[in-house]
Amino acid sequence: MFNYKVCLVFKKKDMILSQELNVENSDTARNRMIKITKVITSSDGLTIFFCSNEKITDFTEVFEMVTRFKNFMIAVQDISSLNDVDKYEETIFQQNESGNWEEMFFDAEPSLAFLDFKKAMTPEIYKKLLGHMYGSENLPLSYILLKKSKNLKDRRQQFISIMTACEIGVKEFYKESKPDLSIILDNLQSPSIPKLLGSIFKSYFEVEFPKELRKQIQKYVEQRNGFIHSSEKNIPTLEECLDCYIAVLKTLNYLNKINDNYLYYDLYEEEINLISVSNTQARIVFSDLIKERVSARQLNMSTGFNINLNYSKPKL
Template sequence: MSLSQPEQRFVVKVVQKLETSNNPFIHPYTFGDRLQFITDKSQLTNLTISQSRSHSGDEIFSFEIEVFFEYFLSNKRAQAFSNQLITGNPIDPFSEKCPGTIKSFVDENKDIWINEGENLLKLVRWRYNSTFDLSGIKEKVYLTLDEINWTEIHTRPSGLVLTGAWMSEEIDVNQEIQKLLDSKISEPLYADILIEAKSQSSAAKRSAYILAVAALEIGVKQIIIKFKPDTSWLLDNIQSPPIEKLLREYLPQIAGGIVLSEETLKEVRNIVSDRNVMSHKGSFNLSFIQFHERINLINDLLRLFDKLSGNKWAEKYIVEKRTL
């Protein structure tokens, strides 16, 4: 009996861009040239380094990377991708409508796609004794059947937009901010830490995850103390119960009967457990989609705390309404 063979060839292209003011200390003759490399996992990797000046006269160094990966997909996966390509719309593996075969393919390969370019930049940075930061790197991923027509694959869920997402709303920004100032409200510590975590979510997933869980722990304690001040000393000075238990026991008391689902509470327990493993062993075993789903859940819980604190506008920033 002969085994069926993969029939459809696909090519994935990853385009990554990074701008830095830190001189990479590479000989200027390389600026503007397209350098080409072959790696273990990629078919071809192009690197272009350029130099320019900002409006203020500062030197700006830009890296642009193109990494190509070749795949021969089974009939089932090939058909799923072909159906998506026909629509002409970007492929969104985070959408509920996206076929499971596509979601699993992206989940299996996304870290490889992104890491190839980042590892190349890390090698350049190490070899030329530079200090440029990779946290500002931006990437786009494309898929093609014919290497002519490219369809984008989303690499982040829409809920991870960091800044300016709703500044176009028809609201009086001056009045909104003044109201917060008059109420002597400042950005909560947990929000500041979560933003820092999100900013590292591409270049340093392990540290981003550890920071995000720390933000959740701080947020849970702060919302309980806000509504139950008598718990302040205990939560600040004695090892508190697990976050899952605090949410289970205290949230219904302070939030007018809000009870999180067992699914959410179980995921919170897993979130903290995996953080503890990372902190002690240094390993990072979360898949790409699992990582972002957990960051989104932490975001949603913290925004729920914002809403419970009287900031009704926070509800619009909740990605998954399941936490309400």
């Protein structure tokens, strides 16, 4: 029998009741190679014990179980600390022949998580900022949701949040541009984004929404619906989340351009490419216009990377 444990250690004590929960054999676990044997909870953290008749060489299934464990503890037991990966450390151990626990390590793969355009504040934007602070200038909810989605660590939640921002943003655009449609849109539980960006868009604004961008949004709408109605195993990749974010950002930006809204930013239309240099490294290539603004000190570009552990490749 091979024994393993995953420790979720809080960086700051949480007020969790201390319990040691032994797991009895059940029909659910009977035919599984990897079985949960015990769960320990305390103010210092949470520990899940696993066992297997064979030595585990691919830990993907283990960490899928750990992810579901965390989601359950957040949703049912109100363990809010698990919402933020910066508030705890996650470590896996294997028990050696002497009965001692040895920490395990995995290959790390960096991937681009987000891009920030830290632009110079123009007098117009500064005026809007003051108006918003005084409560006389509204900031679209779609932009708040979209930009805050970058901080969501759960990729499923992040993807759904990004597409929710898109749906709200399209409705906000129509309500601002065509106030007469407000009552209809408010009573539509979930208007079809592809339709609102398709023939309906052209009939109202006498211009066609960018076709390729609309196709992307339609694809992401279908994916979003799949994530909502499918099991927790169906999780978008980091690349899908980033691509979805960029597509929605470009969509809202185009709508702001049509409305002549101050939120329109020309550089959001620029292409940014991520070129793989090696298995663990990539290089970001910015457009000439972005480079020009950076050189002129009108813009700073900052990026965030996620370090993803490849659980199928434990280091021996």
